[in-house]
Amino acid sequence: MICLGEYTAAATALTAIAGWMTPESVRTYVSINADPWDNNVQFNFEEPMGSLGIEFDVHKHARLFAEHLSSPMQCNDHPGINHAGIKFLAPIGDVTLYSGLSVNNSDTDSNDRFDGPLASIGVEYGNDLKIYAEHLASVKEFEDGRTSFGFKVFFK
DSSP states (O other), rough: OOOHHHHHHHHHHHHHHHHSSSSSEEEEEEEEOOOOSSOOSBOOOOSSEEEEEEEEEEEEEEEEEEEEEOOOSSSSSOOOOEEEEEEEEEETTHHHHHHHHEEEEETOOOOOOOOSOOOEEEEEEEEEEEEEEEEEEEEGGGGEEEEEEEEEEEOO
């Protein structure tokens, strides 16, 4: 069963509109990703997960971002996980390695067990369609996070 409600439809439409209306340097995206091991303890979502996001590269080595994560496979994940922060980029040809720090509000988010700020490490390849792998977790318990693989479609 797929649970894509009115909030998801509206947020996806707004993400696309924001991407088309903002300057070229501000990019919005939707993504789908999965953790093939599904063995983390910080998330309580059914696989796969989706995300909506916005990012702005302030420098070739720094990206500001905000992202919403949730699962289209479950109906009780509102409002999902919402976090914002900075990613430090290391472009190597067509591939970009990154690490990041972000904050979320666990009191208002659902289906997570985060404690404190979040950290991420990842790799991405592509431009308007990116293939990526990322590990996202609480800084305090980084090894217990979620390692996922997926793709992002950009609206720029």
